[in-house]
Amino acid sequence: MKQFAGANCTVCAELQGRYESLLFQQARLHGQLDTAEHLGDSQLLRCLKLEAYQVTARLKEAQRALFRHQREAHVPAVAASIDNTTRAA
Secondary structure, three states, X not given: OOOOOOOOOHHXXXXXXXXXXXXXXXXXXXXXXXXXXXXXXXXXXXXXXXXXXXHHHHHHHHHHHHHXXXXXXXXXXXXXXXXXXXXXX
């Protein structure tokens, strides 16, 4: 994910870390799904798909939380600094 105004923000770092952790978990699950499919284990495949759906939902929520925080905490500050720069010119 692209970083911007809140590069040194601890909340941004925490939310980014949670998002990246879920991305890693999702990738791991995709590997397990491929293995279960290759082995023809339909019960394991169903369980892994359910877990993958849950991880995807948490991943989307983590991404929304990060974007919401960035928009609420950092975009107003960026907009204000742009306004101040424009007024000074």
